[in-house]
Amino acid sequence: MTVKKHDGFGGSGTPMSGTTDGFLEECSSCGQCTSACPFLDRYGNPDRIIAGQPELAFLCTNCTGCDALCPLSLSPSEALFQTKERLIAKDSVSGKAASALRSARSFAERGHKAPFIHYSKTGTVFWPGCSLAGTNPETVRATASLLGKVLETEVGLALDCCFDPLYQMGDTRSTRETSNRIRERLKKAGIERIIVGCMNCRKVFREYLPDLDIQYVLEVLPDGIMDQPPAGKVYLHHPCPFYRLEGITEKAEGMLQNAVEEMEAQRAPACCGLGGNLAQQAPGLADQFTERVTMEACGSTIITSCMGCVNIFLKKGQETYHILDLITGTKPKSKPVSSVIKWANRLKLAQTSRSR
Numbered sequence: 001m002t003v004k005k006h007d008g009f010g011g012s013g014t015p016m017s018g019t020t021d022g023f024l025e026e027c028s029s030c031g032q033c034t035s036a037c038p039f040l041d042r043y044g045n046p047d048r049i050i051a052g053q054p055e056l057a058f059l060c061t062n063c064t065g066c067d068a069l070c071p072l073s074l075s076p077s078e079a080l081f082q083t084k085e086r087l088i089a090k091d092s093v094s095g096k097a098a099s100a101l102r103s104a105r106s107f108a109e110r111g112h113k114a115p116f117i118h119y120s121k122t123g124t125v126f127w128p129g130c131s132l133a134g135t136n137p138e139t140v141r142a143t144a145s146l147l148g149k150v151l152e153t154e155v156g157l158a159l160d161c162c163f164d165p166l167y168q169m170g171d172t173r174s175t176r177e178t179s180n181r182i183r184e185r186l187k188k189a190g191i192e193r194i195i196v197g198c199m200n201c202r203k204v205f206r207e208y209l210p211d212l213d214i215q216y217v218l219e220v221l222p223d224g225i226m227d228q229p230p231a232g233k234v235y236l237h238h239p240c241p242f243y244r245l246e247g248i249t250e251k252a253e254g255m256l257q258n259a260v261e262e263m264e265a266q267r268a269p270a271c272c273g274l275g276g277n278l279a280q281q282a283p284g285l286a287d288q289f290t291e292r293v294t295m296e297a298c299g300s301t302i303i304t305s306c307m308g309c310v311n312i313f314l315k316k317g318q319e320t321y322h323i324l325d326l327i328t329g330t331k332p333k334s335k336p337v338s339s340v341i342k343w344a345n346r347l348k349l350a351q352t353s354r355s356r
């Protein structure tokens, strides 16, 4: 039995059960997938991790890089994700993973209630996601305004947390329950169309709110509207969830292709080190993930579509821009934004949105 992809785009809303056993039966422990990431490189074949030290699965960032390397077309990333789900369901999480899970819960729950939430009553909204809203609220406003022009309708804001930090750690139950609350909030505000600025939110909503009209911002914006293209050679880093939705890596590449002098684009999933709340559990291992990307960029300016990735690369002193900063012409961040400032930005964005 092959472990199927549970990639957040299946739309079933029901975590699969029993397939990890199938993975263990079929995996030949050939080790070919271990070159995909520093985690497998350090701890060995995924079948041995799952069977012998399942708690190590919490160090997997869910990037899916290993799947493409398996000669048997198995999905070790899915088997590892299901291992996390199983441990959480059995309440068998301890040590640093338990502490990372508590932090993720506290972050998500705080962002999912007043005073940080806001739903405009506009029919169509831009949902930036926590990271973009906290890091660069000017980009959020500019993107909503640009979407309004492109769609020729008023585009308000929906500010809330989709619980992806918990989803990434395998807590699919809490994420599903939260999605149901978000559904009610959207309905109450009369919102019918949601355009999200974060592919992780898109991943969660496609899984748990598959019947709603939800698109990722780059699916909506046309090519050829780069207001502020960077000079010199750029390296395009794709956030991990880009590889779970057909056509999005190509769309980002197309938007940059004619605007920059020279571009190299990432060809396979390579997490920035933020996925799965890895940095809190094993900062040295997370650094190895980050360095893999910065080394591949080889001194070029990095462009990405995830503010989480932007902050991680800026922390390493690597010049990095969010693609929406370039599209909207908003002043990009030159330094990482602290957690305190991010919460203050989110609060201010919610307050000013309510007063409009």
Ligand code: SF4
Binding pocket: 036, 037, 038, 039, 040, 059, 060, 061, 062, 063, 064, 065, 066, 067, 076, 077, 080
């Ligand atoms: S971190 Fe990525 S490449 Fe490594 S095991 Fe997890 S999904 Fe696979």
Ligand code: SF4
Binding pocket: 026, 027, 028, 029, 030, 031, 032, 033, 034, 045, 046, 047, 069, 070, 071, 072, 073, 074, 075, 076
């Ligand atoms: S490449 Fe496939 S068969 Fe080989 S160890 Fe990895 S998951 Fe198992």
Ligand code: SF4
Binding pocket: 061, 200, 238, 239, 240, 241, 270, 271, 272, 273, 274, 275, 276, 306, 308, 309
């Ligand atoms: S921060 Fe970006 S690269 Fe890292 S896990 Fe999230 S989406 Fe992937």
